[in-house]
Amino acid sequence: MSKIDETAEFIPVRIAVLTVSDTRDLSQDRSGDTLVGRIEAAGHVVAERHIIPDERAQIANQLRLWCEDDKIDVVISTGGTGLTGRDVTVEAHRDVYEKEIDAFGTVFTIVSMQKIGTSAVQSRATGGVANGTYLFALPGSPGACKDAWDEILVKQLDYRHRPCNFVEIMPRLDEHLRRK
Template identity: 65%
Template sequence: MSGLDMTRPFVALRIAVLTVSDSRDLASDRSGALLAERIVAAGHDLAAREIVPDEVAQIQDVVKAWIADPAIDAVITTGGTGFTGRDVTPEAVEPLFEKRMEGFSTVFHMVSFGKIGTSTLQSRATAGVANATYVFCLPGSPGACRDGWDEILANQLDMRHRPCNFVEILPRLDEHLKRAKAQGAGL
């Protein structure tokens, strides 16, 4: 049975939000604002928030900087996951993944189907692990961001969620690096 175990401590994560849009700025970015508000309301720290146009290089520049920053545990992008020629977020972000989170897209589509039916097919929501940082790519609509946060990420980014969650395995995401370093040092 899944749910919150209130006997476990809450662990605040440092989460960055990237809006991918050719037409939004901070004042008109409803999806990024929604995510930022929910992150803070959940008790996490909003580590950074930016907006970039639908350009592979610009998306990658920001995501690469954030996954290299030890002060950021997770990145959530919003926008650019559709099928138009300008929708390039998966093309920009997936090459950075060391491990793709196959189940995220599946669960996102299950949740989304319940709200918008077969229109969920127009989303290429994706997620993975890059440089020991979780990266989640959500569609650009406020409804999709609300569903992605409320139905998936709020639980998985909460240490109290049982039977398992992303927080408890966060320290082990880079164990392959630690092992390699230890072997190189003769430990």
């Protein structure tokens, strides 16, 4: 079973938070606030935070900019993962991914099933890697952000988490770019 290795040193991760919404601003961004609060409480750094509209090209462009920024290790977006016509966050993420973390969506669905039952099928949460940066797309509800953070990300973004975690392989995420 998973556990925290108390003998290992905690390594803070630099995380950017992107809210995708046509209608919200920072004062109304409860999902972004939920993520920021949890990120900081875990000891990580909120490196950037933006709100942008549900426009695929704009979302993908912001993700690419952050993937090029050496001061950002992880990007977590919230919103735009549903099934309606304006929900294009997943497609924008996949435009950027070099590799998709297929099991992230599966594990998120399992966590969601315990909370909201079969309504979990309406979420398309996803995760991937691009240019050595982790990218995660979460639904736009505070509850979904809380569940994804508390049940998955807080553990996988903690270097001390065993048997394995995302942080320990960060130095090797872009090793293919160095092999020329």
